Amino acid sequence: MSRTIRTGNGGRTTGLPTLEEVAARAGVGRGTVSRVINGSPRVSAETRALVEAAVAELGYVPNRAARALAGNRTDAVALVVPEPKDRFFAEPYFSEMVRGVGAALADTEMQLLLTLAGNDRERKTLAQYLAAHRVDGVLLVSMHAGDPLPDLLEQLSIPVVISGRRSADETLAAVDSDNFEGARAAVAHLTARGRRTVATITGPLDVYGAQRRLDGYRSGVAGAGLDDDPRLTAVADFTEQGGRLAMRKLLEDRPDLDAVFAASDVMASGARHVLRESGRRIPDDVALVGFDDSAVARHMDPALTSVRQPTEEMGRTMARVLLEEIAGPSPERPQIVLPTELVVRDSS
DSSP, X not given: OXXXXXXXXXXXXXXXXXXXXXXXXXXXXXXHHHHHHTTOSOSOHHHHHHHHHHHHHHTOOOOHHHHHHHTTOOSXXXXXXXXXXXXXXXXHHHHHHHHHHHHHHTTSSOEEEEXXXXXXXXXXXXXXXXXXXXXXXXXXXXXXXXXXXXXXXXXXXXXXXXXXXXXXXXXXXXXXXXXXXXXXXXXXXXXXXXXXXXXXXXXXXXXXXXXXXXXXXXXXXXXXXXXXXXXXXXXXXXXXXXXXXXXXXXXXXXXXXXXXXXXXXXXXXXXHHHHHHTTOOTTTTOEEEEEEOOHHHXXXXXXXXXXXXXHHHHHHHHXXXXXXXXXXXXXXXXXXXXXXXXXXXXXO
């Protein structure tokens, strides 16, 4: 229903309620109304209820096109994964992350654009797209040290949230799992079961999360009074083939090993194949623990003990933080670390 409102020059015209009228009715500022309408969680429940009541009373309907134009908004965010396509589709971690992000954006007007940037050509195209400010914000997943994408986004003043810090001194908003404690708990579990020669297969060490899992492994080994033999550590790349190659090297260097902590379920799957090929029984001869608690862990034979990281919740949290940054950047960028949990199954 239309209503008569007063224009700035004293004339009269017919139109719909404005954002300013909603703010006046709710007794809050225009920016607060904007945050509520855009789904930002940076509003108290009481204030949100006041704004929603004012919207209902006045019959306010957001004009998406006008709002986007006036605020230089696109109503779109990009989820960028700087990894090759084969890794993206092989690892359950990425699909769970996308599911979490999508769930958090489902009740907003934001569109989600999934972008893979695993080679130089894709990265160049992405950089051009971002430089044109075609999205309101970016979610970066699977960051390697030295990756120029985060710095590019900062230069372009595009809000960004990353999954997994790049270092202990991360300056961008980030959501991570407690990689250190998860790995330490895995090793503590193995040593409590009587294992004394515990090996590890790490992810690439230019990924901070992989480094923290290695740190946690070393802490667990030290806590059990065991020697940190470098021959018990093999670096891989979070792929099944990487897990196979690393397991072969570990068996060559320390054939007496009696447990393996792999820094991902996918690598643990590769390690399992090699252990069986070598005649080792799991867990009788060698206990095996992974990280992620993905579908891979549940479907292995025997079922894999794994460190559960809340991947979907990480995706939801990243999206919520990004919406906050888009609605109004915070002077202190949040660094959120979610807890992990060891799920014990038959492999250990």
